[in-house]
Amino acid sequence: MTFRDYPDRDLMFLSVANTIAGQLADFLRREGKATLSVPGGTTPGPIFDILAAVELDWANVAVMLNDERWVPEDSPRSNTALLRHRLLTGKAAMAQLVPLYAPAPQPEDRLAELAEGIAPHLPISVLLLGMGADMHTASLFPGADRLEEALAPDAPVLMALRAEAAGEPRITLTAPALKGAMHTHILITGAEKRAALDRAAGLPPVQAPVRAVLDNATVHWAE
């Protein structure tokens, strides 16, 4: 793991967005396409704002979420809505959204077709992850009903999980899909998450799911 701390959040957002844009540009130059996978939640919005204004061949960038809360897009909890409003706009409006949600009562109802949609866009070129103070990343929550399966090396790319702390049912990329990414960045803010990251480094992934992706990640932190 590489750890970078920043004097303030604005500097961190700018620097991480700049790094991601550079890595995407490299993929586009070498392969003509790239996949960017990103978190939802409260932390990444400013990075999305910066990226949306960057000049890139966005039409050849597939953008997907690492995980989604099983709520319709008009819910304030929808990670897809966040993506549409903050990232897939401006210069990035041409990017291709790979959906992680489709209307249905339960994620299992649409899991197979959503996984099929993701498959052509793997491995992920650039992965940006968030982390909760409980050490969950994507929707791999400690105590989730199928966490051990989702952490296993032979896990399917996408799974539906439920955890008390998660609120609604979740759909999430599993550990092997996340670990297959070519570049991995974890974005965290505040003292509580920094302490959680330190704790996670000494715990097994089943207790601290973020541990599953730490080895090859660059962690970006600002107070």
Ligand SMILES: O=C1O[C@H](COP(=O)(O)O)[C@@H](O)[C@H](O)[C@H]1O
């Ligand atoms: O529920 C989620 O939480 C994590 C962390 O979110 P934050 O609000 O603490 O930044 C996020 O990475 C994940 O994508 C999201 O679904």
